[in-house]
Amino acid sequence: MIRTGILRTMAYSFMIQVISFGTAGAIGLYNIEFIEYFNVGAAEVSLIGSINLGVFLGAGPFVSLMMRHMSYRRVAVIGSLLSTISLLCVPFLDNIIYLYIIYGIFTGLGFAMVYLPSSVLAGLYFNKHRSLAAGIATSGSGIGAVIFPLLVHSLITYYGWKGSVFILAGLSLQCIVFSALLFPLAEKPNREELMSVLTNSNIHDKQTNNPEIDHMMTSGKCESYNGHISLSENDKTVQESGEVTKLMENSEPASEKSLKHCYVLCDFSFFIFFLNNILWNMGVAISWILAPEYFVSMGLTKENAATILTFSGVGCFIGCIIGGGLGNIQSLSRLSMYISWNIAVGILIMFLPFKIFQSVEILSLIMFLNGLGFGGILGLLVIFTVDLLGEKALGDAFGYLMLSNGVGSIIGPPLGGAFKDSLGTYDPTFFFAGTLIVVAGLLMFLIPIRDKFVPRPKKTAIELTIEVNLKT
Template sequence: MIPKWWCLMIVFSAFMIQVISFGTAGAIGLYNIEFIDYFNVGAAEVSLVGSINLGVFLGAGPFVSLMMRHMSYRRVAVIGSLLSTISLLCVPFLDNIIYLYIIYGIFTGLGFAMVYLPSSVLAGLYFNKHRSLVTGIATSGSGIAAVIFPLLVHSLIQYYGWKGSVFILAGLSLQCIVFSALLFPLAEKPDRKELKSVLTNSNIHDKQTNHPDIDHMRNNGKCENYNGQTCISENDKSVQQNCKVTKLMENSEPAAEKSLNHCYVLCDFSFFIFFLNNILWNMGVAISWILAPEYFVSMGLTKENAATILTFGGVGCFIGCIIGGGLGNIQSLSRLSMYISLNIAVGILLMFLPFKIFQSVEILSLIKFLYGLGFGGILGLLVIFTVDLLGEKALGDGFGYLMFSNGVGSIIGPPLGGALKDSLGTYDPTFFFAGTLIVVAGLLMFLIPIRDKFVPRPKKTATELTIEVISIHNI
């Protein structure tokens, strides 16, 4: 039996995994100048290294979620840690940028995806009442990474050269094995034969689907769901049998039984809209993330000023993840309304950048901080909102496809933004375009309540709603 306090260790592990994985992936931009000189190639070829890495990191979600179906989350994360570490160790020995595309771009990105997805999903599954706050805290690791790693990697390159610094990053990546080893599963998956036997012995099909004592027993704490991990009475054998039915039924995978197709989550209209939303806002965010430093320099600011502005964005992202997760935990607030509002606000803030009146270090830092707050809030709501749309049992598959949508947006957005700048000769239209994409992404989410108003979502059957207490009638 896993102690109750271990859930805090799961959150800590997910937080640290995000710090290391996102920090390492985001720091690749600092190596671009070194790669240009070392491999004797152009900036476009070098920028593709980071694009492939980020695209695979975020886009491998469906593949990783498929692995999570067939092995434990902890095993997937440990394998990913080893893969990312070994890949980083190979980078200093590569003498051709094509190999860098494969080793760093594909294998390191895949390794980090295999570490990130299981830790994020498991942190969400360990909690029910405070799930939104917990996932916000875990996600805030990406904000901390945006603050720490640029300064850290810059110092490492100065002291040890780019090759020596990559070895140190590989050592940090190796620590993900430790954090991955802490990802204990909630419970083992039930054996189908055992499930059938228990159901037969309990005569569950002969029982009523409601009982007047159910609500009373819930209120007195005698019957809790799977997250509570307790049952009505440990002394009554019949009750223990009923509790066994509850645990087996709740650990079965109803979504998987509905469809053997791994992409069944995309058949849900609301989640499909959420999927498209993530593609659009990630296109805008990727444009601002990759092109903002050069844009700030083109305004006449120094590289140090640009780094300072980006640091404020990282601080805002860290705080926003926690605030977004906390607000998402308040039942009286609509998570959908918050998510839409944050999308629109982030897009509008991005469209402020081209105006000359805002182009000073102080104002740009403030805008970037507010932008980071909104972006962090969006990240903090992703897991809990996925649960709202699909339920707990489909969280792994759903979040895997969200990562895929993030990867698609991250790969498509920057080339479009760069092409727009090349054709018009200025970055101003590029950032108007990026902000518009994010605003449109937020407006797209209005299709969910509109559709639900005219076509209500199917309700669960009585058996699905009361399966955890359906056999209380035996008491």
């Protein structure tokens, strides 16, 4: 039952990412329609998608705070409902300002409330293969990028942009079903397996293959440290709820700071990672949102633009799995891989303005490789976050990573659109986008440089006394 639930959660998390990222990624095709319909410039239209992506990714801390007080499943269901209602309102809006609010803010917030719980929940079920599991779940964003550009292009052709949005709202409605079927982490573990874990004197890295126990070990309800463990079956102070009562806290800094929601930003390495995510998301959002209009400005058709974006989605899907798989190989440096993916994606984006590369075939190849690198980055995000801060901080840290992604997504496209409006061409915009991503990769070198001169504090184990109710 539990293993079936784990596989089910991964499958539904995958499908949630297909719909949420697919819908967000398709905004580039709508930009072409919005420019004609609202009679505005590229900078004003690009702000619609940047606000949506920015809120989608940037609402992470707010959503992670909700996840502390509500079940992951409930947060996801509420988010699905919010995104669906917001999309249904879009065709009735006659002012671009309203699009900023309804589509940009509310739809983005709804998808954030769906995406974060499903991603974190899928990652918490695994220890040894966490990187690969996260890569498989995240690859749903690549599939969404493959399906939705051609789907949206066809829908706009047959039903107009307003009619196509109604159909997207119907697809978003399916996220309510997927969210309701997510398999939650149980609070009460199996009594026999819990006792066997607690009575083991060396359980620091023990994995039980029972997600209920493993979650308690990683969430702070059952600390796994080498040290003295006391079990009390008849003590009157034992809680009748069956939950482990932690009587002594671990002395490592992250645990002491966990009472503060923003404690993760106090870690130097994670703060550099946070800044890196802002920069590379600025560049990626520019290429993602402005690329369709850029391809049309080259003389290509809208169908060609949608096809080229599809190749980017195929690359993203493959890259997520490759990145997640490589992240499980202990002999490979995840930091080196992450830096390499960043620099490669930035250089590829800077190829786009050169006339020699501006054919459908070559642009498709460049966007495929670009998607491959982008997917590799996504596949490493979860496991690299765990490397920096540990499993217990994953929920909060991933929320702040989404915030950094959102900040970059909000700033990037309007800035790129302003370059185009002022200079009359998109070429400087894409050179700027590629440079941002390369600089983001180079920024990550500060982590090993700092660690060489100021080593990170080692985690120390202390004596831990806990009590657990073993009554049936």
